[in-house]
Amino acid sequence: MYSGKAMSLRALEAGLVELTLDLQDSSVNKLNRQTLDELAEVIRLLESHTHEIEGLLIVSAKPAFVVGADITEFTAAFSRSESELRDWIRQVHALFGALEALPFPSVTAINGLALGGGFELALAADFRVLAADARVGLPEVTLGICPGWGGTVRLSRLIGAEAALGWMLSGKPQAAAKALELGAVDRVVAPDELRGAALNLLRMAAGGELSLIGNRARKQQPLGDSPEARERLAILQQHYGSKLDSHYPAPAAILATVLEHATLPLGEALAIEARTFSALAKSDVARALVGVFLGDQLVKKKARAWSGKAEPVRRSAVLGAGIMGGGVAFQSASSGIPIVMKDIRGEALELGLKTAGQLLDRQVDKGRLDAAGKQRVLDNIKPALDYRDFAEVDLVVEAVVENPKIKAAVLAEVESKVPATAVLTSNTSTISIDLLAQSLKYPESFCGMHFFNPVHQMPLVEVIRGSRSSEATIARTVAYASAMGKTPIVVGDCPGFLVNRVLFPYFNGFNRLLKDGVDFERIDRVMEAFGWPMGPAYLADVVGIDTMVHADHVLQEGFPERMGHDGEPIMDALLASGALGQKNGRGFYEYTVDASGRRSKRPAPAARALIAGRAAQTAEVSDEEIVDRLMIPLCLEAVRCLEDGIVETPEEIDMGLLLGIGFPRFRGGALRYIDTLGLDAFARKAEAHARQGALYRLTDDFRARQQAGRGYF
Incomplete structure (x- = not known):
């Protein structure tokens, strides 16, 4: 009946047809542009043969059903305007809606994984049969976006808003047993029985043994608007809203979207989802998190290539x-x-x-x-x-x-x-x-x-x-x-390799702030608010003051022009006073352990006194300046590592910093951070702090990129 590069359609027994998803030249099925275009062709074909078709079975020829949308297409897609993104989402909504509206039942046989758009495709079908070892889920929040192809609507109506929010806000794939318990799927069977069980369910639905109208209503019917319903939604807002991280806008947007459309008809609810998706897709956080995903894929691909040449x-x-x-x-x-x-x-x-x-x-x-x-x-x-x-x-x-x-x-x-x-x-x-x-x-x-x-x-x-x-x-x-x-x-x-070479200019900036009289506890608060898991003083204590001093000396020797200090660094003085950080309970902070074994910390008076005796001045410094004076040298050293060929790609530099020192994930890495600010804006920041020395000096290659209007990604 149909044969394409992503799927094929064939007749089974009388009245039943089977759609097989099998994306060529790929180990997995993805809902890329090719697949969606072919799905539209197949649905048009099905609509033109409704007089002879009584049921549709959807299966996968891959080890997994569909792993989701093709994220490699997101960078180009998200460069569109919000209105263009909404139009794109509406087109997919219409496509999945056409599948859902076919005048005969449809059943998906889900093996392996059905994630993101793959699960949304399955939700558009009438019935879902899941292999016992398979998992389903909506992980879009991990990319800084929301489910955009009907997932926020159909799932919340199928299993309830509270359970659906739990799935969407965590982004975690759900086991088959949980999916069945909540009603997200209709059957769970042994993997080797999957197709047969799905086909049998389709026969029952086609024969009228299952209510097609009632089943569709389960995932389309809104929550009745009543004082009780509004109270339940308010409870959900309070329950989930109090746990959200303001650095990541997607969870709050998903929560607001589900609560807003819970009582609205399907079409209006999908329009709200499209609006939310398009706004999130244009955010800096979504760009960063999509970049992190693609960077992770690149790093893993390169590791596989190396491993393929290796003796075990x-x-x-x-x-x-x-x-x-x-x-x-x-x-x-x-x-x-x-x-x-x-x-x-x-x-x-x-x-x-x-x-x-x-x-x-x-x-x-x-x-x-x-x-x-x-x-x-x-x-x-x-x-x-x-x-x-x-x-x-x-x-x-x-x-x-x-x-x-x-x-x-x-x-x-x-x-x-x-x-x-x-x-x-x-x-x-x-x-x-x-x-x-x-x-x-x-x-x-x-x-x-x-x-x-x-x-x-x-x-x-x-x-x-x-x-x-x-x-x-x-x-x-x-x-x-x-x-x-x-x-x-x-x-x-090179001295410090990648991670430590990039990290220690950050600590060099920290030392300069201390000598300008800026309190280390305040610096920690500012940098943790910026997104770091811990500020520089606390991090130094965790790593160990002795370890920090040793590494700093190696970097100073390797890059004396940039990484040298004016006078004795504060950490050297702390070490000389016997402070090792958490190793001996004394560093920038003092550490104690209570009877239950829980560690607590407070700023060490001895550290404050030592720093005060070495501070050249007490400067008026804004929070923004604290961030800039730490981040500029870190980012510029990342730039130099790329220029020096220490690492081959921008993606590897940023992934190294994310995985090695906990660079704020929602900012994507040092080079992504420069791109997000814009090279012109970053250059103005660096030039404003040029008096701090060579670590704040822009490189020739940076200048060339700036003049050419090119970023790092």
């Missing part, structure tokens, strides 16, 4: 059982890759194993792991005081103290204990890979592998390519990081 890591080793080494051992073992954890002290090994056990106990307590699973992970960690178990190791992570001489000596020693095919890596946060490689006979088999603390929580791994690191070495290291569930980004060798 069957057994690994880590040198050092401290916080980082123990974390690496836990992560490797949890991923099913056995690891030897070596240290020179037995008590360190015991502590490393104890820490792993505690992390596993948390998973057991949360029901994510049973006792047998915990033991399997622990069995994958082999503690060692010598190198006897290194003969079959494929990759070694060196995680000893951050001292170049000690690291070089340890690496040279282990090189003679592993097979010639093994890869050596260093979990250094700042030390040059080329410097460490000087102690090795085979520098081509060596690279950096920088994990972030705590290892089990932080997703990023910087894979640092030295000038002599081979392609095979990088590939195997990327593959190992990916196998551990991490997100690897390949970066070039």
